[in-house]
Amino acid sequence: MEHVDHILIVDDDREIREMVGNYLKKNGLRTTVVADGRQMRSFLESTPVDLIVLDIMMPGDDGLVLCRDIRAGKHKATPVLMLTARNDETDRIIGLEMGADDYLVKPFAARELLARINAVLRRTRMLPPNLVVTETGRLLEFGRWRLDTSARHLLDENGTMVALSGAEYRLLRVFLDHPQRVLNRDQLLNLTQGRDADLFDRSIDLLVSRLRQRLLDDAREPAYIKTVRSEGYVFSLPVQVLGAPA
Amino acid sequence: MKPSLHWPRTLVSRLSLIFLVGLTLAQALSFGVQYYERYETAKNTMLGNLETDVSTSIAILDRLPAEERMSWLKQLDRRNYRYLLDEGSPGAALRDTPIAVTSIKEAIGKDYPMTVTDIPGPIKHFQVHLKLADGSPVTIDVRPSMVPLSPWLPVVLLGQLALMILCAWLAVRIAIRPLTRLAQAVENLDPNTHPVHLDEQGPTEVAHAAIAFNAMQARIAAYLKERMQLLAAISHDLQTPITRMKLRAELMDDCGDKDKLWNDLGEMEHLVREGVAYARSVHGATEESRRTDLDSFLDSLVFDYQDIGKDVQLSGKSAAVIHTRPHALRRVLVNLTDNALKFAGAAQLRVESKDGDSLSVTVMDRGPGIAEEELARVVEPFYRVENSRNRSTGGTGLGLAIAQQLAQALGGTLTLRNREGGGLCAELRLPTRLS
Numbered sequence: 001m002e003h004v005d006h007i008l009i010v011d012d013d014r015e016i017r018e019m020v021g022n023y024l025k026k027n028g029l030r031t032t033v034v035a036d037g038r039q040m041r042s043f044l045e046s047t048p049v050d051l052i053v054l055d056i057m058m059p060g061d062d063g064l065v066l067c068r069d070i071r072a073g074k075h076k077a078t079p080v081l082m083l084t085a086r087n088d089e090t091d092r093i094i095g096l097e098m099g100a101d102d103y104l105v106k107p108f109a110a111r112e113l114l115a116r117i118n119a120v121l122r123r124t125r126m127l128p129p130n131l132v133v134t135e136t137g138r139l140l141e142f143g144r145w146r147l148d149t150s151a152r153h154l155l156d157e158n159g160t161m162v163a164l165s166g167a168e169y170r171l172l173r174v175f176l177d178h179p180q181r182v183l184n185r186d187q188l189l190n191l192t193q194g195r196d197a198d199l200f201d202r203s204i205d206l207l208v209s210r211l212r213q214r215l216l217d218d219a220r221e222p223a224y225i226k227t228v229r230s231e232g233y234v235f236s237l238p239v240q241v242l243g244a245p246a
Numbered sequence: 247m248k249p250s251l252h253w254p255r256t257l258v259s260r261l262s263l264i265f266l267v268g269l270t271l272a273q274a275l276s277f278g279v280q281y282y283e284r285y286e287t288a289k290n291t292m293l294g295n296l297e298t299d300v301s302t303s304i305a306i307l308d309r310l311p312a313e314e315r316m317s318w319l320k321q322l323d324r325r326n327y328r329y330l331l332d333e334g335s336p337g338a339a340l341r342d343t344p345i346a347v348t349s350i351k352e353a354i355g356k357d358y359p360m361t362v363t364d365i366p367g368p369i370k371h372f373q374v375h376l377k378l379a380d381g382s383p384v385t386i387d388v389r390p391s392m393v394p395l396s397p398w399l400p401v402v403l404l405g406q407l408a409l410m411i412l413c414a415w416l417a418v419r420i421a422i423r424p425l426t427r428l429a430q431a432v433e434n435l436d437p438n439t440h441p442v443h444l445d446e447q448g449p450t451e452v453a454h455a456a457i458a459f460n461a462m463q464a465r466i467a468a469y470l471k472e473r474m475q476l477l478a479a480i481s482h483d484l485q486t487p488i489t490r491m492k493l494r495a496e497l498m499d500d501c502g503d504k505d506k507l508w509n510d511l512g513e514m515e516h517l518v519r520e521g522v523a524y525a526r527s528v529h530g531a532t533e534e535s536r537r538t539d540l541d542s543f544l545d546s547l548v549f550d551y552q553d554i555g556k557d558v559q560l561s562g563k564s565a566a567v568i569h570t571r572p573h574a575l576r577r578v579l580v581n582l583t584d585n586a587l588k589f590a591g592a593a594q595l596r597v598e599s600k601d602g603d604s605l606s607v608t609v610m611d612r613g614p615g616i617a618e619e620e621l622a623r624v625v626e627p628f629y630r631v632e633n634s635r636n637r638s639t640g641g642t643g644l645g646l647a648i649a650q651q652l653a654q655a656l657g658g659t660l661t662l663r664n665r666e667g668g669g670l671c672a673e674l675r676l677p678t679r680l681s
Contacts, residue, residue: 013486019493057482107489107515110496153572160537160567165549210549214542 334385337363589613
């Protein structure tokens with residue numbers, strides 16, 4: 001029998017969770033809707049799911065607390081997609097720090113939610129990351145650089161912030177999540193595609209060269225991202241997970 | 247031009263002037279009165295002395311043998327007058343009678359008839375001529391003069407003046423300082439980011455003003471907070487129904503109204519979001535400053551636009567590392583760029599270093615621009631340019647207001663102007679605190 005992905009939707013608004021549930025069901029997913037953290041926990045006791053859609057603003061335990069619980073419990077590998085209240089940077093950062101895999105700002109469109117769910121599932125299925133970024137260990141160190149995975153920028157050895165575009169960040173994360181492992185262009189493209197997947201048509205090669213510039217990596221003799229002829233690219237330095245920045 | 251006296255502008259100089267003039271006048275008056283009193287006393291004493299002295303001296307001269315008189319003259323000389331044994335110098339008749347002459351007349355006038363003459367010359371003096379009992383002439387040469395002032399007196403007076411100036415200056419300074427502090431506090435008043443708590447100590451009036459200021463500041467902060475909470479509450483409570491409506495509209499069967507409803511909901515959502523963003527930008531940034539590499543910051547911003555197929559270009563390099571709040575800066579530039587994209591379909595960003603201590607990031611477009619008289623008003627919240635496509639494109643009228651607020655919060659300035667050849671140029675000036 002073909003596996004049908006099972007999505008658990010946690011939202012305190014009955015209409016929203018039912019409409020979302022019905023929409024996802026119509027699009028070939030299996031869905032369960034619950035109203036709060038208590039119901040979520042008791043459901044997960046008996047049934048593992050493939051992905052959890054979690055609203056942040058909820059009475060009782062809010063989404064951030066629940067997300068942290070999931071990451072600390074036996075379902076820590078289950079991807080989480082957060083529904084955040086405001087389109088504010090700080091909210092996003094907190095959500096990602098708590099271990100969410102992606103987020104969506106309310107009010108959202110159902111088809112966007114579906115696209116995100118599929119993207120997260122594809123990403124986590126295709127190549128499970130070698131590193132687990134956590135709330136306390138959200139700095140990745142490699143060479144002379146550190147990557148702040150919640151604020152999504154690079155820090156050089158002086159602590160100066162070097163910004164990354166969305167696509168650059170996602171590509172770098174793919175490399176850092178799978179260090180010293182050859183990744184072909186298809187894998188890179190799939191893993192790097194973000195929220196604007198349909199519009200993203202830059203070739204991976206261009207993006208790699210942009211990233212090398214950002215890392216001040218010499219394209220002819222790269223120290224960070226090496227080209228593997230006819231195969232793809234490899235991130236050649238070891239990566240360390242560090243504590244939160246001071 | 248006629249030189250005119252101006253009432254000095256600062257309170258310090260006005261108060262100093264009043265104090266100084268008042269104290270100097272009072273001092274001059276008391277000195278004058280004392281001087282007059284001293285003069286009167288001295289005069290009376292002197293005249294009394296003069297009467298007895300002159301009658302004694304004339305009596306002595308009269309009784310001495312004529313050949314001995316000469317040797318006595320020395321002992322009879324006084325500071326103001328002396329005796330001569332001759333007819334004296336020629337002179338005119340006295341015009342008015344000095345008080346000394348009256349005294350002399352009173353003392354010896356009964357026994358010796360006398361004439362008084364005025365002697366012209368650089369030193370004013372007069373002579374009293376009389377004849378002794380033996381008929382030989384005697385002249386009393388009088389040189390009226392006051393007892394001279396002591397040489398240290400002007401020094402003491404100058405010292406007093408200096409003391410008064412010093413005291414006036416000190417008093418005024420003490421009185422003005424709290425006022426200056428208050429003015430500074432009001433100037434820096436920003437109840438969100440760094441409330442200035444004035445010291446409520448000191449003289450009653452100063453303490454009272456400080457308490458009033460602190461209370462006012464707290465009240466403003468409370469109002470702002472309340473406004474924030476209100477906006478946040480409205481937006482939060484709106485967000486659930488909007489989400490429901492959007493989902494419902496999306497799941498509706500296709501019909502003409504579906505798209506319209508969808509667009510209206512999109513506008514509502516946008517307005518709610520921008521309203522909260524504006525409230526936050528006024529409320530002051532809570533974000534921390536950090537060292538930021540400006541070139542990579544702008545690169546990433548432009549690439550994000552290019553990656554979703556927008557025509558946004560960047561020119562120039564700053565090679566600068568600045569201390570700034572990256573999210574706020576990004577928001578300013580995103581709002582300006584979105585604005586350019588909305589009206590012109592394309593945006594050009596340019597970064598330049600200006601005179602070492604500031605940087606300029608300009609966002610330019612070739613759109614319709616903004617009428618000169620409206621340039622200043624477009625940064626006001628909810629202001630929309632008339633006759634523009636703004637309304638039809640669903641702008642909230644908050645984008646530029648947010649950009650303006652955040653630019654200020656970043657310590658920079660935002661200037662809008664029309665470009666030569668058409669289009670708008672928005673320039674963000676940022677201080678560079680290079681380190």
